[in-house]
Amino acid sequence: MGVDEAICDAPVDRYALDPAPAPTPKPTTKGVAAPSPVAPPQLDPVAAAQAAADSAHDLDALRAALEAYPHCELRRGARNLVFSDGSAGARVMIVGEAPGREEDLQGRPFVGEAGQLLDRMFAAIDMKRGHPDPARALYITNILPWRPPQNRDPSAEERAMMRPFVLRHIALAEPDLVILMGRISAATLLDTSEGITRIRGQWRSLGDRPALPMLHPAYLLRNPAAKREAWADLLALQAKLRTMT
Numbered sequence: 001m002g003v004d005e006a007i008c009d010a011p012v013d014r015y016a017l018d019p020a021p022a023p024t025p026k027p028t029t030k031g032v033a034a035p036s037p038v039a040p041p042q043l044d045p046v047a048a049a050q051a052a053a054d055s056a057h058d059l060d061a062l063r064a065a066l067e068a069y070p071h072c073e074l075r076r077g078a079r080n081l082v083f084s085d086g087s088a089g090a091r092v093m094i095v096g097e098a099p100g101r102e103e104d105l106q107g108r109p110f111v112g113e114a115g116q117l118l119d120r121m122f123a124a125i126d127m128k129r130g131h132p133d134p135a136r137a138l139y140i141t142n143i144l145p146w147r148p149p150q151n152r153d154p155s156a157e158e159r160a161m162m163r164p165f166v167l168r169h170i171a172l173a174e175p176d177l178v179i180l181m182g183r184i185s186a187a188t189l190l191d192t193s194e195g196i197t198r199i200r201g202q203w204r205s206l207g208d209r210p211a212l213p214m215l216h217p218a219y220l221l222r223n224p225a226a227k228r229e230a231w232a233d234l235l236a237l238q239a240k241l242r243t244m245t
Contacts, residue, residue: 045071049161053168059088062168066145072161078146080107084169086129090137091241093175094118095166097184097216098144100151109140114217118181121217121230125238135241139173141166143188159188170206176244178206179237182216201233203240212237 052069056062063083075081082099085108094110102112110118122128122138131137144154144162154162166189170178180186183196189211190204196213204211214233220226 043071045157046160046164050164053164056168056172059084059169059172062165062172066165069161069165072146072158074144074146074148074158077149079104081145082107082109082142082147083145084139084141084173085109085111086139087131087134087137088139088173090131090134090139090173091176091244092127092138092179092237093170093173093177094138094140094179094181095170095185095189096140096142096181098142098151098154099147101147103142104147109142110217114221117217117220121234124231125234135245139175141169143185154184159184163188167207170209175209177237177240178209178211180204180206180211180213182214182219186213200229201236203236210240212240 048071049069052065053062056065063081066083067081069075078099082103096109099109100112100114103109103115109115119128127136127138129138129140143159143166145165148154148158178189180189186192186194186196186199189206190199190213192199196215196219199213200215202213204213212233215226215230220230
């Protein structure tokens with residue numbers, strides 16, 4: 001059988017050994033067996049996220065709640081929490097998908113190549129992050145505040161954990177409308193399985209706010225021909241803002 005070395009000085013006949021002793025019965029009280037210990041209930045990370053988000057009464061408190069939230073493993077591999085950029089109180093809030101390498105390094109959303117394209121897109125309709133006029137300003141965040149390894153798509157569990165924080169973020173920032181930038185953002189906040197190319201440009205409702213799904217700038221970098229659809233969506237956004245003044 002391939003055995004060429006004995007571990008003990010003498011062979012041991014395991015079959016001749018006494019059988020293992022039977023387990024000691026649990027102590028009883030008046031003939032009744034003691035109850036088995038009950039395992040503690042499993043913590044629901046989504047419920048914990050909802051409670052933490054609900055307890056935040058301003059944006060600083062929401063950021064602190066995210067920093068203290070222990071249940072998302074992505075935080076362990078990220079360099080920075082990427083919370084937001086731009087002007088809180090802007091009429092338009094953009095919700096992207098997740099930070100990339102540059103965003104993780106700088107702690108700000110949309111600062112890489114896709115972010116530079118995003119800035120050029122909105123500059124074409126005279127809007128930018130940080131503009132002093134709220135009517136022309138942008139406020140930007142992501143579904144995930146931490147970078148996924150190798151820029152993979154967020155898992156369903158990660159998206160579910162972060163959804164309460166994002167919805168609370170929108171409520172506290174109080175934009176007039178929300179841009180859902182990319183497939184992950186639209187699927188998470190609209191709770192839909194429809195593809196982004198199918199629903200882009202269609203106004204949807206996010207609570208009491210209109211929401212416009214758009215193609216992510218990273219998609220546009222890979223598919224330059226789709227920039228025509230993105231331009232149509234920007235014009236629709238501009239027209240919508242005029243009707244809401």
